[in-house]
Amino acid sequence: MTILEGKNITKRFAGLTAVNKVNFKLEKGEILGLIGPNGAGKTTLVNVIAGTYPPTEGEVYFEGNNISGLKPYKIGRMGIARTFQIVRPFPGMTVKENASVGAMFGAKGKDRTAKEAIKVAEEILEFVGLGEQMNVKADQLNVASRKRLEVAKALAMSPKVILFDEVMAGLNYAEIDQAIELIKKIRNTGITILIIEHVMRVIKRVCDRIFVLHHGEKIADGAPEEVLNDENVIKAYLGKRYKELIT
Amino acid sequence: MRKDIRNFLICGFILVVVAIFPFFANNFIIRFATDILMFAIMASAWNIIGGYTGYASFGNVVFFGIGAYITAILMEKAGLNFAVAFLGAGLGSALFAILIGLPVLRLRGHYFAIATLGVAEAMKALVQNLEITEGNSGIYLPVLNLSVKAQYYFFFYMMLGTLVLTLLITYLMLNAKFGYSLIAIREDEDAANSVGINTTYAKTMAFALSGLFTGFAGSIYAFQQAFIKPGPAFTVHTTVKMIVMAVFGGMGKLFGPLLGAFSIEIISEILSNYFLVAHTLFFGIVVILAIVFTPKGIIDLITQRKFGIAYFLQNIREHRI
Numbered sequence: 001m002t003i004l005e006g007k008n009i010t011k012r013f014a015g016l017t018a019v020n021k022v023n024f025k026l027e028k029g030e031i032l033g034l035i036g037p038n039g040a041g042k043t044t045l046v047n048v049i050a051g052t053y054p055p056t057e058g059e060v061y062f063e064g065n066n067i068s069g070l071k072p073y074k075i076g077r078m079g080i081a082r083t084f085q086i087v088r089p090f091p092g093m094t095v096k097e098n099a100s101v102g103a104m105f106g107a108k109g110k111d112r113t114a115k116e117a118i119k120v121a122e123e124i125l126e127f128v129g130l131g132e133q134m135n136v137k138a139d140q141l142n143v144a145s146r147k148r149l150e151v152a153k154a155l156a157m158s159p160k161v162i163l164f165d166e167v168m169a170g171l172n173y174a175e176i177d178q179a180i181e182l183i184k185k186i187r188n189t190g191i192t193i194l195i196i197e198h199v200m201r202v203i204k205r206v207c208d209r210i211f212v213l214h215h216g217e218k219i220a221d222g223a224p225e226e227v228l229n230d231e232n233v234i235k236a237y238l239g240k241r242y243k244e245l246i247t
Numbered sequence: 248m249r250k251d252i253r254n255f256l257i258c259g260f261i262l263v264v265v266a267i268f269p270f271f272a273n274n275f276i277i278r279f280a281t282d283i284l285m286f287a288i289m290a291s292a293w294n295i296i297g298g299y300t301g302y303a304s305f306g307n308v309v310f311f312g313i314g315a316y317i318t319a320i321l322m323e324k325a326g327l328n329f330a331v332a333f334l335g336a337g338l339g340s341a342l343f344a345i346l347i348g349l350p351v352l353r354l355r356g357h358y359f360a361i362a363t364l365g366v367a368e369a370m371k372a373l374v375q376n377l378e379i380t381e382g383n384s385g386i387y388l389p390v391l392n393l394s395v396k397a398q399y400y401f402f403f404y405m406m407l408g409t410l411v412l413t414l415l416i417t418y419l420m421l422n423a424k425f426g427y428s429l430i431a432i433r434e435d436e437d438a439a440n441s442v443g444i445n446t447t448y449a450k451t452m453a454f455a456l457s458g459l460f461t462g463f464a465g466s467i468y469a470f471q472q473a474f475i476k477p478g479p480a481f482t483v484h485t486t487v488k489m490i491v492m493a494v495f496g497g498m499g500k501l502f503g504p505l506l507g508a509f510s511i512e513i514i515s516e517i518l519s520n521y522f523l524v525a526h527t528l529f530f531g532i533v534v535i536l537a538i539v540f541t542p543k544g545i546i547d548l549i550t551q552r553k554f555g556i557a558y559f560l561q562n563i564r565e566h567r568i
Contacts, residue, residue: 073443075441076442082441084441090435090438101428101431101442102442105442106443114424157442
Protein backbone atom coordinates (compact mmCIF):
# COMPACT_ATOMS: atom_id res chain seq x y z
CA MET A 1 0.00 0.00 0.00
CA THR A 2 1.35 3.41 -0.94
CA ILE A 3 1.38 5.82 1.97
CA LEU A 4 3.18 8.77 0.41
CA GLU A 5 3.32 9.55 -3.27
CA GLY A 6 4.86 12.34 -5.30
CA LYS A 7 3.50 12.99 -8.76
CA ASN A 8 5.52 15.08 -11.18
CA ILE A 9 6.96 17.24 -8.41
CA THR A 10 8.75 20.29 -9.75
CA LYS A 11 10.25 23.08 -7.70
CA ARG A 12 11.76 26.14 -9.32
CA PHE A 13 13.54 28.96 -7.54
CA ALA A 14 13.46 31.86 -9.99
CA GLY A 15 15.55 30.43 -12.89
CA LEU A 16 16.84 27.35 -11.08
CA THR A 17 14.93 24.11 -11.29
CA ALA A 18 15.86 22.35 -8.06
CA VAL A 19 13.51 19.40 -8.50
CA ASN A 20 12.30 18.43 -11.94
CA LYS A 21 9.25 16.21 -12.53
CA VAL A 22 10.07 13.70 -9.86
CA ASN A 23 7.72 10.77 -9.27
CA PHE A 24 8.14 8.55 -6.26
CA LYS A 25 6.13 6.17 -4.13
CA LEU A 26 6.70 5.29 -0.52
CA GLU A 27 5.17 1.96 0.45
CA LYS A 28 3.84 1.49 3.94
CA GLY A 29 6.43 0.02 6.30
CA GLU A 30 9.48 0.35 4.06
CA ILE A 31 12.67 2.33 4.35
CA LEU A 32 13.32 4.28 1.20
CA GLY A 33 16.74 5.84 0.69
CA LEU A 34 17.16 9.08 -1.21
CA ILE A 35 20.68 9.69 -2.45
CA GLY A 36 22.42 11.99 -4.87
CA PRO A 37 25.30 14.47 -5.12
CA ASN A 38 25.29 17.80 -3.30
CA GLY A 39 22.79 20.18 -4.84
CA ALA A 40 20.78 17.38 -6.42
CA GLY A 41 17.57 18.62 -4.82
CA LYS A 42 17.18 16.05 -2.05
CA THR A 43 16.49 18.50 0.77
CA THR A 44 14.30 20.58 -1.53
CA LEU A 45 12.19 17.50 -2.19
CA VAL A 46 11.85 16.88 1.55
CA ASN A 47 10.94 20.52 2.08
CA VAL A 48 8.23 20.26 -0.55
CA ILE A 49 6.81 17.11 1.08
CA ALA A 50 6.90 18.69 4.55
CA GLY A 51 5.25 21.87 3.30
CA THR A 52 8.13 24.30 3.88
CA TYR A 53 7.26 25.54 0.42
CA PRO A 54 4.65 24.41 -2.08
CA PRO A 55 5.71 22.60 -5.28
CA THR A 56 5.79 24.76 -8.40
CA GLU A 57 4.09 21.90 -10.25
CA GLY A 58 2.89 18.45 -9.32
CA GLU A 59 1.27 17.07 -6.21
CA VAL A 60 2.11 15.18 -3.04
CA TYR A 61 -0.39 12.60 -1.82
CA PHE A 62 -0.44 11.30 1.73
CA GLU A 63 -2.75 8.34 2.32
CA GLY A 64 -4.55 9.32 -0.86
CA ASN A 65 -5.09 12.98 0.11
CA ASN A 66 -3.48 15.79 -1.80
CA ILE A 67 -1.31 17.63 0.74
CA SER A 68 0.69 19.87 -1.60
CA GLY A 69 0.59 23.50 -0.51
CA LEU A 70 -0.57 22.80 3.03
CA LYS A 71 1.26 24.58 5.86
CA PRO A 72 4.00 22.57 7.62
CA TYR A 73 2.08 22.36 10.90
CA LYS A 74 -0.93 20.82 9.15
CA ILE A 75 1.23 18.23 7.45
CA GLY A 76 2.95 17.55 10.77
CA ARG A 77 -0.39 16.97 12.45
CA MET A 78 -1.51 14.61 9.69
CA GLY A 79 1.37 12.31 10.53
CA ILE A 80 4.48 13.31 8.60
CA ALA A 81 7.41 14.21 10.82
CA ARG A 82 10.78 15.40 9.63
CA THR A 83 14.25 16.06 10.93
CA PHE A 84 16.44 18.87 9.71
CA GLN A 85 19.81 18.41 8.03
CA ILE A 86 21.27 21.03 10.34
CA VAL A 87 19.74 19.89 13.62
CA ARG A 88 17.19 22.27 15.03
CA PRO A 89 16.32 21.41 18.60
CA PHE A 90 14.85 24.23 20.67
CA PRO A 91 18.17 25.25 22.26
CA GLY A 92 16.89 26.93 25.42
CA MET A 93 14.58 24.05 26.31
CA THR A 94 15.57 20.89 28.11
CA VAL A 95 15.69 17.60 26.26
CA LYS A 96 12.42 16.55 27.86
CA GLU A 97 10.69 19.80 26.92
CA ASN A 98 11.91 19.44 23.35
CA ALA A 99 10.37 16.03 22.95
CA SER A 100 7.24 17.14 24.83
CA VAL A 101 6.58 19.83 22.24
CA GLY A 102 6.55 17.13 19.58
CA ALA A 103 4.15 15.01 21.64
CA MET A 104 1.87 18.00 22.32
CA PHE A 105 1.41 19.20 18.77
CA GLY A 106 2.07 16.21 16.54
CA ALA A 107 -0.38 13.75 15.03
CA LYS A 108 -1.90 12.74 18.37
CA GLY A 109 -1.33 16.08 20.11
CA LYS A 110 -5.03 16.95 20.16
CA ASP A 111 -5.86 13.87 22.26
CA ARG A 112 -3.13 14.49 24.81
CA THR A 113 -3.08 16.85 27.74
CA ALA A 114 0.20 18.62 28.50
CA LYS A 115 0.94 16.11 31.25
CA GLU A 116 0.21 13.07 29.08
CA ALA A 117 2.41 14.54 26.36
CA ILE A 118 5.30 14.89 28.79
CA LYS A 119 4.87 11.22 29.74
CA VAL A 120 4.95 10.20 26.09
CA ALA A 121 8.08 12.29 25.64
CA GLU A 122 9.79 10.50 28.53
CA GLU A 123 9.03 7.09 27.00
CA ILE A 124 10.32 8.20 23.60
CA LEU A 125 13.52 9.57 25.11
CA GLU A 126 14.14 6.24 26.82
CA PHE A 127 13.50 4.57 23.47
CA VAL A 128 16.09 6.62 21.60
CA GLY A 129 18.59 6.37 24.46
CA LEU A 130 18.42 9.87 25.91
CA GLY A 131 16.85 8.78 29.18
CA GLU A 132 19.85 9.92 31.17
CA GLN A 133 19.89 13.42 29.72
CA MET A 134 16.25 14.43 30.03
CA ASN A 135 16.89 17.54 32.10
CA VAL A 136 19.90 18.78 30.17
CA LYS A 137 19.48 21.90 28.01
CA ALA A 138 19.40 20.94 24.34
CA ASP A 139 22.28 23.24 23.42
CA GLN A 140 24.57 21.40 25.82
CA LEU A 141 24.29 18.05 24.03
CA ASN A 142 27.01 16.71 21.75
CA VAL A 143 26.34 16.18 18.05
CA ALA A 144 25.29 12.54 18.34
CA SER A 145 22.86 13.30 21.16
CA ARG A 146 21.45 16.26 19.27
CA LYS A 147 20.73 13.99 16.33
CA ARG A 148 19.02 11.58 18.70
CA LEU A 149 16.97 14.44 20.06
CA GLU A 150 15.91 15.39 16.52
CA VAL A 151 14.75 11.81 16.08
CA ALA A 152 12.97 11.85 19.46
CA LYS A 153 11.16 15.08 18.58
CA ALA A 154 9.96 13.53 15.34
CA LEU A 155 8.95 10.25 17.03
CA ALA A 156 7.07 12.05 19.79
CA MET A 157 4.74 13.39 17.12
CA SER A 158 3.43 9.81 16.68
CA PRO A 159 3.92 10.04 12.94
CA LYS A 160 3.12 7.51 10.24
CA VAL A 161 6.01 8.68 8.09
CA ILE A 162 9.34 10.18 9.12
CA LEU A 163 11.59 12.05 6.73
CA PHE A 164 15.19 11.82 7.93
CA ASP A 165 17.41 14.45 6.35
CA GLU A 166 21.02 13.34 6.86
CA VAL A 167 20.73 12.24 10.46
CA MET A 168 24.09 10.48 10.24
CA ALA A 169 26.20 13.41 9.06
CA GLY A 170 28.93 14.25 11.56
CA LEU A 171 28.71 10.96 13.47
CA ASN A 172 31.63 8.59 13.98
CA TYR A 173 31.53 4.89 13.09
CA ALA A 174 30.35 3.69 16.48
CA GLU A 175 27.65 6.32 16.58
CA ILE A 176 26.54 5.44 13.06
CA ASP A 177 26.12 1.80 14.08
CA GLN A 178 23.96 2.86 17.02
CA ALA A 179 21.93 5.14 14.78
CA ILE A 180 21.34 2.31 12.30
CA GLU A 181 20.03 0.14 15.13
CA LEU A 182 17.74 2.97 16.16
CA ILE A 183 16.36 3.38 12.66
CA LYS A 184 15.65 -0.34 12.43
CA LYS A 185 13.93 -0.18 15.81
CA ILE A 186 11.77 2.68 14.60
CA ARG A 187 10.78 0.75 11.48
CA ASN A 188 9.79 -2.19 13.65
CA THR A 189 7.22 0.02 15.39
CA GLY A 190 5.46 0.32 12.02
CA ILE A 191 6.65 3.76 10.95
CA THR A 192 7.53 4.28 7.30
CA ILE A 193 10.83 6.03 6.67
CA LEU A 194 12.30 8.17 3.92
CA ILE A 195 15.98 8.72 4.55
CA ILE A 196 18.42 11.07 2.85
CA GLU A 197 21.96 9.91 3.41
CA HIS A 198 25.47 10.29 2.05
CA VAL A 199 26.93 7.47 4.10
CA MET A 200 26.73 4.44 1.79
CA ARG A 201 27.23 2.01 4.68
CA VAL A 202 23.96 3.19 6.10
CA ILE A 203 22.08 3.13 2.83
CA LYS A 204 23.17 -0.44 2.12
CA ARG A 205 22.32 -1.67 5.58
CA VAL A 206 18.92 -0.15 6.18
CA CYS A 207 17.23 0.66 2.90
CA ASP A 208 14.74 -1.60 1.17
CA ARG A 209 14.78 0.57 -1.89
CA ILE A 210 16.77 3.56 -3.13
CA PHE A 211 16.08 6.34 -5.50
CA VAL A 212 18.69 8.68 -6.87
CA LEU A 213 18.37 12.35 -7.72
CA HIS A 214 20.81 14.15 -9.99
CA HIS A 215 20.35 17.78 -11.05
CA GLY A 216 16.83 17.57 -9.71
CA GLU A 217 15.86 14.57 -11.81
CA LYS A 218 15.35 10.99 -10.82
CA ILE A 219 17.99 8.84 -12.54
CA ALA A 220 17.43 5.51 -10.83
CA ASP A 221 14.97 3.73 -8.57
CA GLY A 222 15.06 0.19 -7.24
CA ALA A 223 16.73 -2.33 -4.95
CA PRO A 224 20.03 -1.16 -3.39
CA GLU A 225 22.43 -3.58 -5.18
CA GLU A 226 20.81 -2.83 -8.50
CA VAL A 227 20.89 0.94 -8.11
CA LEU A 228 24.41 1.10 -6.67
CA ASN A 229 25.73 -0.83 -9.70
CA ASP A 230 23.86 1.29 -12.19
CA GLU A 231 26.22 2.99 -14.68
CA ASN A 232 24.46 6.35 -14.48
CA VAL A 233 24.47 6.38 -10.70
CA ILE A 234 28.16 5.56 -10.54
CA LYS A 235 28.97 8.27 -13.06
CA ALA A 236 26.82 10.94 -11.41
CA TYR A 237 27.36 10.25 -7.77
CA LEU A 238 29.44 7.34 -6.55
CA GLY A 239 32.44 7.83 -8.82
CA LYS A 240 34.58 5.24 -10.60
CA ARG A 241 36.63 4.53 -7.53
CA TYR A 242 33.55 3.31 -5.71
CA LYS A 243 33.18 0.48 -8.23
CA GLU A 244 36.82 -0.44 -7.85
CA LEU A 245 36.43 -0.43 -4.10
CA ILE A 246 33.49 -2.77 -4.01
CA THR A 247 34.75 -5.19 -6.66
CA MET B 248 6.00 18.93 44.08
CA ARG B 249 7.12 20.15 47.52
CA LYS B 250 9.04 22.92 45.85
CA ASP B 251 5.82 24.03 44.16
CA ILE B 252 4.03 24.24 47.50
CA ARG B 253 6.90 26.22 49.00
CA ASN B 254 6.91 28.68 46.09
CA PHE B 255 3.15 28.97 46.32
CA LEU B 256 3.36 29.83 50.01
CA ILE B 257 6.07 32.41 49.42
CA CYS B 258 3.98 34.07 46.70
CA GLY B 259 0.91 34.04 48.94
CA PHE B 260 2.85 35.62 51.78
CA ILE B 261 4.28 38.39 49.59
CA LEU B 262 0.82 39.05 48.17
CA VAL B 263 -0.68 39.40 51.64
CA VAL B 264 2.09 41.79 52.68
CA VAL B 265 1.56 43.90 49.56
CA ALA B 266 -2.21 43.84 50.04
CA ILE B 267 -2.16 45.19 53.59
CA PHE B 268 0.71 47.58 52.90
CA PRO B 269 -1.49 50.64 51.99
CA PHE B 270 -2.93 50.74 55.51
CA PHE B 271 0.54 51.58 56.81
CA ALA B 272 1.59 54.04 54.14
CA ASN B 273 0.90 57.67 53.27
CA ASN B 274 -0.75 58.81 50.04
CA PHE B 275 2.49 59.58 48.30
CA ILE B 276 3.86 56.10 48.92
CA ILE B 277 0.60 54.45 47.84
CA ARG B 278 0.65 56.44 44.64
CA PHE B 279 4.26 55.46 44.02
CA ALA B 280 3.42 51.80 44.65
CA THR B 281 0.44 52.08 42.28
CA ASP B 282 2.82 53.30 39.56
CA ILE B 283 5.15 50.37 40.19
CA LEU B 284 2.24 47.96 39.91
CA MET B 285 1.12 49.58 36.66
CA PHE B 286 4.55 49.16 35.11
CA ALA B 287 4.77 45.64 36.52
CA ILE B 288 1.54 44.79 34.65
CA MET B 289 2.83 46.29 31.42
CA ALA B 290 6.29 44.73 31.70
CA SER B 291 4.71 41.33 32.46
CA ALA B 292 2.34 41.76 29.51
CA TRP B 293 5.29 42.67 27.29
CA ASN B 294 7.03 39.55 28.59
CA ILE B 295 4.34 37.33 27.01
CA ILE B 296 5.10 38.52 23.48
CA GLY B 297 8.69 39.75 23.93
CA GLY B 298 10.04 37.36 26.53
CA TYR B 299 8.28 34.06 25.88
CA THR B 300 7.39 34.32 22.20
CA GLY B 301 10.58 36.17 21.28
CA TYR B 302 8.90 38.97 19.36
CA ALA B 303 10.34 42.20 20.75
CA SER B 304 7.45 44.60 20.40
CA PHE B 305 8.51 48.24 20.39
CA GLY B 306 4.94 49.42 20.15
CA ASN B 307 3.20 47.90 23.16
CA VAL B 308 2.31 51.39 24.37
CA VAL B 309 -0.33 51.37 21.65
CA PHE B 310 -2.42 48.98 23.78
CA PHE B 311 -1.95 51.21 26.78
CA GLY B 312 -3.13 54.24 24.83
CA ILE B 313 -6.04 52.39 23.23
CA GLY B 314 -7.10 51.05 26.63
CA ALA B 315 -6.98 54.58 28.06
CA TYR B 316 -8.92 56.08 25.17
CA ILE B 317 -11.57 53.35 25.07
CA THR B 318 -12.15 53.94 28.78
CA ALA B 319 -12.38 57.70 28.30
CA ILE B 320 -14.78 57.44 25.37
CA LEU B 321 -17.01 54.78 26.94
CA MET B 322 -17.27 56.68 30.22
CA GLU B 323 -17.42 60.24 28.98
CA LYS B 324 -19.23 59.91 25.63
CA ALA B 325 -21.32 56.78 26.22
CA GLY B 326 -21.89 57.37 29.93
CA LEU B 327 -21.04 53.80 30.92
CA ASN B 328 -19.60 52.91 34.30
CA PHE B 329 -15.98 52.03 34.92
CA ALA B 330 -16.46 48.26 35.17
CA VAL B 331 -17.84 48.11 31.61
CA ALA B 332 -15.25 50.55 30.33
CA PHE B 333 -12.45 48.54 31.96
CA LEU B 334 -13.53 45.29 30.28
CA GLY B 335 -14.13 47.12 27.01
CA ALA B 336 -10.64 48.62 27.17
CA GLY B 337 -8.98 45.23 27.67
CA LEU B 338 -11.01 43.44 25.01
CA GLY B 339 -10.66 46.35 22.58
CA SER B 340 -6.88 46.31 22.97
CA ALA B 341 -6.79 42.54 22.53
CA LEU B 342 -8.91 42.80 19.38
CA PHE B 343 -6.62 45.51 18.04
CA ALA B 344 -3.65 43.23 18.79
CA ILE B 345 -5.23 40.46 16.71
CA LEU B 346 -6.02 42.75 13.78
CA ILE B 347 -2.60 44.38 13.75
CA GLY B 348 -0.79 41.17 14.72
CA LEU B 349 -1.95 39.17 11.72
CA PRO B 350 0.07 41.27 9.25
CA VAL B 351 2.82 42.53 11.59
CA LEU B 352 3.68 39.17 13.19
CA ARG B 353 4.73 37.91 9.77
CA LEU B 354 7.83 40.04 10.21
CA ARG B 355 10.71 38.82 12.33
CA GLY B 356 13.43 40.37 14.44
CA HIS B 357 14.24 44.01 13.79
CA TYR B 358 11.54 44.32 11.16
CA PHE B 359 8.87 43.39 13.67
CA ALA B 360 10.30 45.87 16.18
CA ILE B 361 10.25 48.73 13.66
CA ALA B 362 6.77 47.84 12.42
CA THR B 363 5.28 47.86 15.92
CA LEU B 364 7.01 51.15 16.62
CA GLY B 365 5.35 52.48 13.49
CA VAL B 366 1.94 51.18 14.54
CA ALA B 367 2.17 53.03 17.86
CA GLU B 368 3.23 56.28 16.20
CA ALA B 369 0.53 55.97 13.56
CA MET B 370 -2.07 55.39 16.27
CA LYS B 371 -0.91 58.49 18.10
CA ALA B 372 -1.30 60.55 14.92
CA LEU B 373 -4.75 59.06 14.34
CA VAL B 374 -5.93 59.84 17.87
CA GLN B 375 -4.56 63.38 17.52
CA ASN B 376 -6.73 63.96 14.49
CA LEU B 377 -9.98 62.17 15.26
CA GLU B 378 -13.05 64.04 16.41
CA ILE B 379 -14.21 61.41 18.89
CA THR B 380 -10.88 61.53 20.75
CA GLU B 381 -10.95 65.35 20.72
CA GLY B 382 -7.51 65.54 19.13
CA ASN B 383 -4.62 67.13 20.95
CA SER B 384 -6.77 68.82 23.55
CA GLY B 385 -7.41 65.50 25.28
CA ILE B 386 -10.44 64.04 27.08
CA TYR B 387 -11.60 64.51 30.66
CA LEU B 388 -13.07 61.50 32.44
CA PRO B 389 -15.68 61.52 35.18
CA VAL B 390 -13.98 61.75 38.57
CA LEU B 391 -14.33 58.83 40.95
CA ASN B 392 -16.80 59.87 43.59
CA LEU B 393 -14.88 58.76 46.70
CA SER B 394 -12.82 60.36 49.42
CA VAL B 395 -9.19 61.10 48.52
CA LYS B 396 -7.86 58.26 50.65
CA ALA B 397 -10.42 55.81 49.22
CA GLN B 398 -9.41 56.82 45.70
CA TYR B 399 -5.80 55.95 46.43
CA TYR B 400 -6.93 52.59 47.78
CA PHE B 401 -9.20 51.94 44.80
CA PHE B 402 -6.50 52.47 42.17
CA PHE B 403 -3.91 50.60 44.17
CA TYR B 404 -6.10 47.51 44.48
CA MET B 405 -7.26 47.72 40.86
CA MET B 406 -3.63 47.64 39.73
CA LEU B 407 -2.75 44.91 42.21
CA GLY B 408 -5.70 42.77 41.13
CA THR B 409 -4.84 43.20 37.46
CA LEU B 410 -1.21 42.33 38.11
CA VAL B 411 -2.19 39.17 39.98
CA LEU B 412 -4.51 38.24 37.10
CA THR B 413 -1.74 38.86 34.56
CA LEU B 414 0.76 36.71 36.43
CA LEU B 415 -1.80 34.00 37.15
CA ILE B 416 -2.83 33.71 33.49
CA THR B 417 0.84 33.70 32.46
CA TYR B 418 1.54 30.94 34.98
CA LEU B 419 -1.37 28.81 33.74
CA MET B 420 -0.30 29.46 30.17
CA LEU B 421 3.24 28.26 30.88
CA ASN B 422 1.98 24.92 32.16
CA ALA B 423 -0.38 24.45 29.24
CA LYS B 424 0.46 23.42 25.70
CA PHE B 425 0.05 27.04 24.64
CA GLY B 426 3.05 28.12 26.72
CA TYR B 427 5.22 25.40 25.22
CA SER B 428 4.21 26.51 21.73
CA LEU B 429 5.26 30.10 22.45
CA ILE B 430 8.67 29.12 23.78
CA ALA B 431 9.16 26.75 20.85
CA ILE B 432 8.43 29.65 18.49
CA ARG B 433 11.00 31.79 20.29
CA GLU B 434 13.62 29.07 20.10
CA ASP B 435 13.08 28.13 16.44
CA GLU B 436 9.98 29.18 14.58
CA ASP B 437 10.41 26.97 11.51
CA ALA B 438 11.11 23.90 13.61
CA ALA B 439 8.07 24.76 15.74
CA ASN B 440 5.94 24.90 12.62
CA SER B 441 7.09 21.53 11.33
CA VAL B 442 6.49 19.93 14.73
CA GLY B 443 2.80 20.73 14.35
CA ILE B 444 2.43 24.16 15.96
CA ASN B 445 0.12 26.62 14.26
CA THR B 446 2.60 29.44 14.68
CA THR B 447 0.39 32.19 13.28
CA TYR B 448 -2.37 31.35 15.75
CA ALA B 449 -0.03 31.04 18.73
CA LYS B 450 1.82 34.29 18.02
CA THR B 451 -1.40 36.21 17.47
CA MET B 452 -2.92 34.90 20.68
CA ALA B 453 0.23 35.82 22.61
CA PHE B 454 0.07 39.32 21.17
CA ALA B 455 -3.63 39.53 22.07
CA LEU B 456 -2.94 38.50 25.68
CA SER B 457 -0.19 41.08 25.85
CA GLY B 458 -2.63 43.66 24.50
CA LEU B 459 -5.38 42.61 26.89
CA PHE B 460 -3.39 43.22 30.06
CA THR B 461 -1.69 46.36 28.76
CA GLY B 462 -5.14 47.66 27.84
CA PHE B 463 -6.35 46.97 31.38
CA ALA B 464 -3.43 48.99 32.74
CA GLY B 465 -4.22 51.85 30.37
CA SER B 466 -7.83 51.80 31.45
CA ILE B 467 -7.03 52.13 35.16
CA TYR B 468 -4.43 54.78 34.38
CA ALA B 469 -6.96 56.91 32.45
CA PHE B 470 -9.51 56.72 35.26
CA GLN B 471 -6.83 57.57 37.79
CA GLN B 472 -5.57 60.57 35.82
CA ALA B 473 -9.13 61.70 34.95
CA PHE B 474 -7.62 63.38 31.90
CA ILE B 475 -5.69 61.91 28.99
CA LYS B 476 -3.88 63.36 25.99
CA PRO B 477 -2.47 61.56 22.92
CA GLY B 478 1.12 62.63 23.66
CA PRO B 479 1.58 61.02 27.08
CA ALA B 480 -0.82 58.14 26.34
CA PHE B 481 1.14 56.95 23.30
CA THR B 482 4.69 57.99 24.19
CA VAL B 483 7.40 55.58 23.09
CA HIS B 484 9.00 56.23 26.45
CA THR B 485 6.44 53.91 28.06
CA THR B 486 7.36 51.06 25.71
CA VAL B 487 11.03 51.57 26.41
CA LYS B 488 10.31 51.41 30.13
CA MET B 489 8.38 48.14 29.75
CA ILE B 490 11.26 46.60 27.80
CA VAL B 491 13.99 47.85 30.12
CA MET B 492 12.08 46.55 33.13
CA ALA B 493 11.42 43.16 31.58
CA VAL B 494 15.03 42.77 30.45
CA PHE B 495 16.47 44.12 33.70
CA GLY B 496 14.34 41.77 35.78
CA GLY B 497 14.59 38.77 33.47
CA MET B 498 12.85 38.16 30.15
CA GLY B 499 10.96 34.94 29.76
CA LYS B 500 10.71 34.47 33.51
CA LEU B 501 7.36 34.74 35.27
CA PHE B 502 8.43 37.16 38.00
CA GLY B 503 11.28 38.81 36.08
CA PRO B 504 9.34 41.83 34.81
CA LEU B 505 7.70 42.39 38.20
CA LEU B 506 11.09 42.41 39.87
CA GLY B 507 12.40 44.66 37.10
CA ALA B 508 9.56 47.16 37.50
CA PHE B 509 10.07 47.24 41.24
CA SER B 510 13.83 47.75 41.16
CA ILE B 511 13.92 50.13 38.20
CA GLU B 512 11.31 52.42 39.75
CA ILE B 513 13.05 52.40 43.12
CA ILE B 514 16.49 52.97 41.61
CA SER B 515 15.33 55.83 39.41
CA GLU B 516 13.47 57.39 42.36
CA ILE B 517 16.53 57.25 44.60
CA LEU B 518 18.79 58.56 41.84
CA SER B 519 16.51 61.47 41.04
CA ASN B 520 16.38 62.35 44.75
CA TYR B 521 20.16 62.54 45.02
CA PHE B 522 21.13 63.81 41.59
CA LEU B 523 18.64 66.35 40.39
CA VAL B 524 20.19 66.88 36.97
CA ALA B 525 22.42 63.94 36.27
CA HIS B 526 20.14 61.13 37.47
CA THR B 527 19.31 59.86 33.96
CA LEU B 528 23.03 59.54 33.29
CA PHE B 529 23.53 57.40 36.39
CA PHE B 530 20.38 55.48 35.61
CA GLY B 531 21.75 54.66 32.18
CA ILE B 532 24.98 53.41 33.73
CA VAL B 533 23.07 51.14 36.11
CA VAL B 534 21.08 49.65 33.23
CA ILE B 535 24.20 49.09 31.11
CA LEU B 536 26.02 47.40 33.98
CA ALA B 537 23.02 45.18 34.62
CA ILE B 538 22.79 44.14 30.96
CA VAL B 539 26.52 43.41 30.76
CA PHE B 540 26.81 41.45 34.01
CA THR B 541 23.39 39.82 34.33
CA PRO B 542 21.95 39.55 30.82
CA LYS B 543 19.49 36.94 32.08
CA GLY B 544 18.09 39.49 34.51
CA ILE B 545 18.40 39.96 38.22
CA ILE B 546 15.88 37.18 38.80
CA ASP B 547 18.54 34.76 37.55
CA LEU B 548 20.95 36.18 40.11
CA ILE B 549 18.44 35.51 42.87
CA THR B 550 17.14 32.10 41.82
CA GLN B 551 20.57 30.71 40.90
CA ARG B 552 22.09 32.11 44.10
CA LYS B 553 25.40 32.70 42.42
CA PHE B 554 26.93 35.97 43.42
CA GLY B 555 30.63 35.43 42.83
CA ILE B 556 32.71 37.07 40.14
CA ALA B 557 32.69 33.74 38.26
CA TYR B 558 28.97 34.10 37.60
CA PHE B 559 29.43 37.53 36.04
CA LEU B 560 32.39 36.42 33.95
CA GLN B 561 30.47 33.39 32.74
CA ASN B 562 27.61 35.63 31.63
CA ILE B 563 29.99 37.88 29.75
CA ARG B 564 31.61 34.91 28.02
CA GLU B 565 28.29 33.27 27.14
CA HIS B 566 26.86 36.38 25.60
CA ARG B 567 30.12 37.48 24.00
CA ILE B 568 29.90 41.05 25.16
